[in-house]
Amino acid sequence: MIGPQLADENLVESFRMHGRWQEPAEVCERDGVLMIAGSNSRPGLYRNCAMRLDPSVPAGKAFERAMKFFGARERGFALLTRKRLDEDMESLLSDAGIFPRGSSPCMIINRELEAAPLPTGMYTEVIEDEDRLRDSVQVNMEAYPRLGMSAADVATFFENGDRVLNDNVSGVVAYKDGVPLATALTYLTGSSAGVYWVGTLASAERQGLAGACTRLAVNAGFEQGARLVTLQASPFGLPLYQRLGFRNYDGLSFYIFGRSQVS
Template structure:
């Protein structure tokens, strides 16, 4: 399935992208594995994580590499698996009594979306400056703690705004009375684009603002040459993405290992 391959390429590149945004961060690609030691010691997506790039690498060998990499650095990590590629890894961990801490549908869409009228007093702007980016970060510093990502960690990913802004990253912020309310980013990698960092402040929930930003972000990906747009849905965002027409193509599982398990 070519679409799934393109979407998966964008997902993988998003890990490299977030590593470039952090400081310090160490990216290690060897033996068919991608491993990132981020700017904090907390395990999690984009912070300290491992993902198998080559499904032909035996699950046991891949897991040993991740354990060795993070164990030598005395930090925990999140191991991510995909249903399409990592069934053997899931089986290996299940047999050892280790089960996912969380999961996320991987979704895809291959058509532009209609824009919708905004509520009175709301307008959207494209993220074209560090001031806009700071407002995007401000929104997600409030939104993402509900998903277990602290405000400080959100800020850490965007500490170097000049690394975020570029031809392959675009996005939108929705404002009401001058205050940022919702946001969404698009990351374009060749023939695919990914939607990341969709968030809404608590006071603006259920007003359609995240949906409006997502529609614009999806269309921006297609305008930059993408053949499809992908995302990994949180429990909060899943109903929205289903309404927009995204469909599942894979599933992402998250296994967490603490320092005591890798030392």
């Protein structure tokens, strides 16, 4: 179970990190529950969300803790569950007629990947400064609305570029003629690394750029000492990650509670 445990630690830390990057934001860990009140009032992943960290805390108590936290702030939130650790929480919600709004496979890989050739005229650059980070964000501001996250919300997490780069974050951007086309970020946390914010411009899809960036992001994690690399797959990315050799170890689901439900 060491692999899933390390991967899960990276997943949890990714939420803490996104909380730290926002301004203003409040990151609170209380009674075994992580709660993030982000820089706007909309419920969602990384913005206003809660996750039980200690599975020994009863599901009802953890849920009550989150409801009280966000109710005091008069905002809704996303409750995150992991199938491997939160079966009781998911059962509690299901029995109450509450079902997830979405879910993602949680995946891991334990080996470096062979680099993929890029189409003629395209090249990659490592994200080592805020200029390259801004190029990465520019790509994802176009890519992520297709997954239901607005461009403004993407930008919210990266307005303080120095915080991001100081948080053991690296990454890669693919270009053609100086125009950023695709990207992927790597978060190193202890003995694990996670690949996040994989995105490609619609005009540059089906050219292998997402795969090339993901391969480089995975290898960056291993080069920095990670024992494994993890990610949470979107429906768009899942076939690619399976081809690369990622395997499922868990599933992440989220439930949305509006302001009227918590006030």
